[in-house]
Amino acid sequence: MEDQKIVQRNLELQRQWYGEPLGDRVRRLVVAFDVSQANLADVLGISAPMLSQVMSGRRAKIGNPSVLARLIMLERKVLTPEVASGRREALQKALEDVRDSKPTVSRDMLPVDPGRADRAALAVLRRAASVDELTEAARLLDGRFPAIAEVLRRAGALT
Template sequence: MREREVVQRNLALQRQWYGEPLGDRVRRLVVAYRTSQAQLAEVLGISAPMLSQVMSGRRAKIGNPSVLARLVMLERKVFTPGVAAGESEAVQQALEDVKGSRPALGRDSVPVRQAGNNEEVAWPALRQIAQPHELEWAADLLDGYHPALAGLLRRAACGGSGAEDSGSA
């Protein structure tokens, strides 16, 4: 029973850290690239037994950031036209590209979310495409149908200074 509890805890941690269990993500890649788990492990730069342990939940995380980066690279390459169409050459090329890559995680390669109010990330983007009075105007148009979106536009217009107008006419 102890091992089962550890596996359940590890799978819960994987959901928290990676959005879902790594076994689900890896199985999708095995199918998409029509490869074996052992071959996928080689492409990722991890041993097959280690990948198996991570997939089954006997291990909680992938310790090497480069391995995780390669996993994400493979997930993204699934959507390239040749790979998506199942073309053998494109699939093989994608696997070779990822296997030969030397990804590095740095401060510019990982998105940062602000701890408190995630919508603050949207404010600068909104202010780049519209002036405050335009954001207010759009908020007025949306207010009756989408009050939450209208509120976001108003907060962006005022720079998040707290001068939110909850319902202008």
């Protein structure tokens, strides 16, 4: 029973530190990149047993800041049109890019501005489609999905 309390405490700490349990974040990456947990561990620069312990809550944190930085890099790559397409070669290139990276963690890497994620999402849309395409898509969706249409209009307004 004591182990279960430790796991629950660690999962709660992960929610506080990382926004959600790391197991959830890692599982999404395993699915998005269609790789094994061991392969993902290799890309992140962490041993497979250590990743398993973090995912299950037997460990609370990722101790190496570069591993956390690579995890974040992969999460951001999922949002790019190339990776989102699901093409095997694009997925493999993204994994290789992250594996080969030598990230450093600085205060500039961690967002302080809550609107930063929104702007990043709009920028991804802007890279995926032209202003005319975004405007036309917004027009088509306006009647049934006005909130989505507004996001597309905002993306089209970026310069």
